[in-house]
Amino acid sequence: MKHLVAIFFLLATTLSATAQQTQKPVLHGKNWMAITGKPLAATAGAMTFQKGGNAVDAACAMLAATCTMWDVLSWGGETQALIYNPKTKKVIAINAMGVAPTGATPEFFKGKGYNFPPEYGPLAATTPGTPGGLLYMLANYGTLSLEQVLAPAIEMAAGYPMEAQTANSIEKNKEHIKQWPYSRKVFLTHPGEDREAPEPGEIFVQKDLLQTLTKMVEAEREALKKGKNRKDAIMAAYDRFYKGDIAEEFVRGSKEQGGLITMQDLAKWKPIEEEPLMVNYKGVDVYKMQQWTQGPVMLQALNVLENFDLKGIGYNSTKYIHTLYQAMNLSFADRDFYYGDPYFAPQEPMKGLLSKAYAKERAKLIQYDKNNPSIGPGDPYPFEGRKNPYLKLLKERGYEMDTSKRNFAPSHDIRNGSSMNEYQERLWLGTTTVEAADKEGWVVSITPSGGWVPACIAGNTGIGMSQRMQSFVLDAKLNPFNVVAPGKRPRVTLTPSMALKDGKPFLSFAVQGGDTQDQNLLQFFLNVVEFGMNVQQAAEAANINTNQLWLSLGGMKTDDRKPKPGHILLNSSTPDSVRNELKKMGYTLSFGDRTSGPINAIFFDWKHGSFWGGSSNHGEDYGIAW
Structure with missing residues (x-):
């Protein structure tokens, strides 16, 4: 009988995921599509x-x-963009990140009493x-x-x-x-x-x-x-x-x-025009910016999750949520220590970090009955034939986790005096995204940011x-690849995404929201690929977020940035049974009415020769197509 109940629950969650009614309609077009964070800008x-x-x-x-x-x-x-060029049939990356x-x-900065550059x-x-x-x-x-x-x-x-x-x-x-x-x-x-x-x-x-x-x-x-x-x-x-x-x-x-x-x-x-990084997930090539962004963290998580039958586990079941949370923690632990500007020494071990073999070893660390609060960076160097020069540094650093109050929200997205839930406000006040595609085959995905209100305006330029700068670290113990230096790019959260299938554009997608960006983009992608949602359903579907990572934005003291292990954001619709099971596994729960993140996306319907646009039901994201 228990087996029948479990089968029914999995069928129900899968059906509800793929047949959900969206708050905004899918956007259709055959000639072009333009989606961004404001109606006037669209x-x-x-x-x-x-x-x-x-x-x-x-x-x-x-x-x-x-x-x-x-x-x-x-x-x-700053601007970071992925462009699909139909003439070369390749994805290119545009690195337009400013430097220190x-x-x-x-x-x-230490002379001014800071642990991080100011906000x-x-x-x-x-x-x-x-x-x-x-x-x-x-x-x-x-x-x-x-x-x-x-x-x-x-x-x-x-x-x-x-x-x-x-x-x-x-x-x-x-x-x-x-x-x-x-x-x-x-x-x-x-x-x-x-x-x-x-x-x-x-x-x-x-x-x-x-x-x-x-x-x-x-x-x-x-x-x-x-x-x-x-x-x-x-x-x-x-x-x-x-x-x-x-x-x-x-x-x-x-x-x-x-x-x-x-x-x-x-x-x-x-x-700089760059080669993007890419991994293949079940026949889909997923492209991200290089490691001066957090983009590869999604690629690492996909490699880990490829070792699990996610569809069989069931959309947003307890086991699915737990597996996602652990895979993201493993990947973010690596991001926090190994990512930085590739144009500065030392060289980041990206080959090892993105290898399938490394992901398989990392996946073995997932404990199925509880959250692991001590997850730290792995050792990717053997997977690219090198010896890790930072083993001593990792040992010195340890994996201490702070238990004081800390928000999911990057602090630049929190506004004093607001009665609105802080996480909800972060969703509305992130940065923005730009998605565009045309019938000639050009596709663009951009996550620009920087200079947000309250901005310091430079003279009479407007x-x-x-x-x-706040995304740099000042201490190599936190990340030897991301220590501030003149001419260097900080490791940013900004992370446009693109996916190709059978050599043709499949998805172009991006989201705002600091450290949650690749968490929400990962789940959006899985919603489409594993659970058959269309782009609007996937953009609105209930996601989770982990706070077991070092914050990239906000606070000039180390305690402001430390991970908060086991803290998880769930959608308010999460059933009591799942909530209770997660609590027993060591999770501390927070809730939000809309947890998908403000995703904008384009799906390429090659069967019908059209575009499907998805624009989140957060804030003022908006699309126009023809």
């Missing part, structure tokens, strides 16, 4: 497609629009990456001019109706904003009044940003007049931003407020500086 993508642009043009237009709208990012932030500026050393202000800033990434993508893979692609963003900078989400975030953070004169000038449109931030629906004008974007377009126009080709004209705008008068004002404004960025830092920085 419209910018649609406008660009209607001008005859391809998916890269549209993605760049949406990126520019979201930055201009402060969709929890700004023009001074001159003078950014462990000694500098806010000019000392949190890496060099801007988003403008360079956008211009590089557009010049090399787009078809339109910069003037055409920036047209919606320029119109927005001249004045657009601000939505309540951003307007209220500014008001909540106005005491931070008042520290920085240029931020105060831009954001606090009603100084001295009870509400100093813009009101929802108010036309928000950014004169300085408008001037900056106009200067970039002027540089392109001047280059074209001189006979330069399209690509060189776009790169003339690049030079004006990173080497010309825009750069001069950016540096001046940063230094005035205590920042470290120099003209040489800007001039030396360049976006550009908010990044806060990504």
Whole structure:
């Protein structure tokens, strides 16, 4: 009888997972698809497609629009993108992460009493990456001019109706904003009044940003007049931003407020086109950015989970939740110690970390009757024929786990004075994502970020500086690959995703939300591949999150970042039977009404020659297709 009940439960959970009614409809299109974090920004993508642009043009237009709208990012932030090129039939990666500026050393920050670089202000800033990434993508893979692609963003900078989400975030953070004169000038449109931030629906004008974007377009126009080709004209705008008068004002404004960025830092920085990392999961090739992001953590988790019959275990059954949690803990423990900038020594052991044999050994560590609070980094070096030089360091570090209160939310996503559940607010106030595809075969997935409210604006540029320096460590015991150094990229949480099947695009997907990004993307992918959900169902389905990892964002003290073992976020719909079983296994439970994360995704329906779009039911993520 018990066996019959178990079979019925597995059938019921599988059926409910694949037949669920979604809160938002699937998006369909056959010519193009544009999805991002704001309706107006999705419209910018649609406008660009209607001008005859391809998916890269549209993605760049949406990126520019979201930055201009402060969709929890700004023009001074960072961009990481995966692009499928239908001409070469390959996935490429665009690394447009800024770097630590001159003078950014462990000694500098420790001298100020910090255990990590600060969360806010000019000392949190890496060099801007988003403008360079956008211009590089557009010049090399787009078809339109910069003037055409920036047209919606320029119109927005001249004045657009601000939505309540951003307007209220500014008001909540106005005491931070008042520290920085240029931020105060831009954001606090009603100084001295009870509400100093813009009101929802108010036309928000950014004169300085408008001037900056106009200067970039002027540089392109001047280059074209001189006979330069399209690509060189776009790169003339690049030079004006990173080497010309825009750069001069950016540096001046940063230094005035205590920042470290120099003209040489800007001039030396360049976006990099890279080979993405990839693993095959049951016939599907899954692509991620390199190890300067957390992206490979999802690939490691997939390798571990390939050793289990997930479909047979049953969607969101106790055993499924436990297996996912343990696989993610194993992978994040490696992320926390081994990931860093591949352009700096030492060399990360990625071959070993992504090997199937290593994953099989790691999978053996999963205890089936309880959570393991002592999971630490493994030793991937033997799986690539090397000896681990950090065994002594790992022993010195130990696996101490903090038991004090800590949130799932990156602290930049938590707003003081809110009555809203902090985790729920994180889902709404993460960064943003950009997804685009066209009938010619171009596919783009971007997770841009940085320069979120409260941003320190650099002089009269209108550009908010990044806060990504906080993702560095100052102590090699935490991660010898991610110690801050001038010219180095921090290991970031930002992680666009793409999957190919039979050599053709299968899924393009991304999500916001700090350390939860690859947790939610992993489950989204499994929802589609293992449980047959469509992209909208998978984007809304109940996920879990682990807090048994080192936080990448928030807090300048070590205790602010330490793992919280056994703490798990579950969906409020989780049955009492599953809750009770998880408690017996040593888990501490938290709940949320929507736990899938704000995922945006495109599925490629080769049978019918169409696109299926999924845009989460969180916040204002929105898609348009034709």
